[in-house]
Each structure stands twice: as structure tokens, then as C-alpha cells.
């Protein structure tokens with residue numbers, strides 16, 4: 001059971017934890033999430049179309065994530081993993097180890113662009 005001072009510590013710190021989407025409806029099938037997902041995938045499509053110059057193609061988006069949203073880079077690893085799972089489901093046997101590796105590098109490059117100004 002939680003001791004009284006542990007409860008107090010949790011109450012004190014709970015409101016200080018960061019949440020990125022406080023203004024979204026986060027329930028399954030939420031229109032907010034579907035609409036946001038579309039925007040994110042469209043940005044990935046831009047990166048694919050500008051695969052030799054991802055940093056320029058995503059420059060505005062990089063400023064947004066670094067300076068305004070201040071996204072902790074660790075979240076990019078988690079999100080990239082989700083993308084890989086979705087790709088594997090859709091591409092099935094076309095999702096070979098080589099394709100997996102290529103996407104791993106591509107998504108890491110996109111993440112680096114969206115977080116590199118931290119470094």
C-alpha cells in the first residue's frame with residue numbers, strides 16, 4: 001500500500017508530467033488521431049520524395065518539433081517502431097530483412113532531422 005508521503009509525492013508531481021496531446025480525443029477511432037496520423041504519414045511521404053535531402057524537406061517540421069513542441073527524442077524511437085510494425089503488416093512477405101533495414105535507416109534519418117537541433 002502507498003504510504004501517506006508517497007501519495008503526497010504522486011499528487012505533487014502528476015501535473016508536472018508532460019503529455020503531448022492534451023487537446024486530442026485519445027479514444028479508439030478518434031477523428032483527431034486519424035487526422036493527425038494522415039498529416040504525419042504525408043510528411044513521411046514528403047521525406048520519401050526528397051530522400052536525398054530530407055533535412056531541407058522537413059526543415060519547418062523540424063523547427064516545430066524542436067522549438068515549439070520540444071518533443072523528447074526518445075519518443076521518435078517508439079514511433080518508428082510502430083511505423084515498422086504497420087509496414088510489416090501491410091507489406092507481409094515483401095517486408096524482407098533488407099526492406100526492414102532500409103526503413104530502419106530511413107526512419108532514423110527522418111527522426112534525426114526532427115530532433116537534431118537538440119544536439
Ligand code: HNI
Nearest residue numbers: 020021039040043044061065069071075076079110111114
Ligand atoms: Ni509530430 C505535429 C510529423 C514525431 C508530437 N507532427 C506534427 C505534424 C506533422 C508531424 C506533419 C503537423 C504539423 C502541422 O500541422 O503543421 N511527427 C511527424 C513525423 C514524426 C513525428 C513525420 C516522426 C517520424 N511528433 C512526433 C513525436 C511526437 C510528436 C515522436 C511526440 C510524441 N507532432 C507532435 C505534436 C504535434 C505534432 C504534439 C502537434 C499536434 C497538434 O495538432 O497540436
